[in-house]
Amino acid sequence: MVFLLISLVVLHLLSLAMLVIATLEKTWWVWTESEVSNLWHYCMYDNATEAWLCSATNESDWLQSVQALMVLSVVFSSISFLLFLGQLFTMSRGRLFYITGFCQAFAGFTDFAACLISTFHRKEIFDDSRVLNKGHFGYCFILAWLCVPLLLVSGVLYIHLRKKQ
16 A cells, blocks of 8 residues: 555656646757747757747747646646645545545646647647748657646546555
């Protein structure tokens, strides 16, 4: 039981860290190694100053929905972890962690919706003067997709976890 509890906490913290990185880092779409875009900024690497120069992205309805869903996913996963800690110490013996599990599963569904929107509406989201065929999705986008099964699996595990002691 202790091993399951520790592994579930590690899985939750790992998926939460990956989710935060996917939401805040700057490589959702990569045109070149020195030209990237994320949910919040478009960045270019300046060789003369050896620094990233970033400007705000063009706001579109699809981009705003992806931003909102990713932030909701981070918020619900964080709330889920805090609820788990609270339930772990206050819940009576033999009860299940339903609220924690549903909150974590909802974080997975919001992340899934954000990834789907970003996949199918990338032309509207990363609309710029450049051709999107010359770019590709970056590692933050891949991290966001990897978080989907981790969040859903940990949500299901929380729902089936019963407090023994």
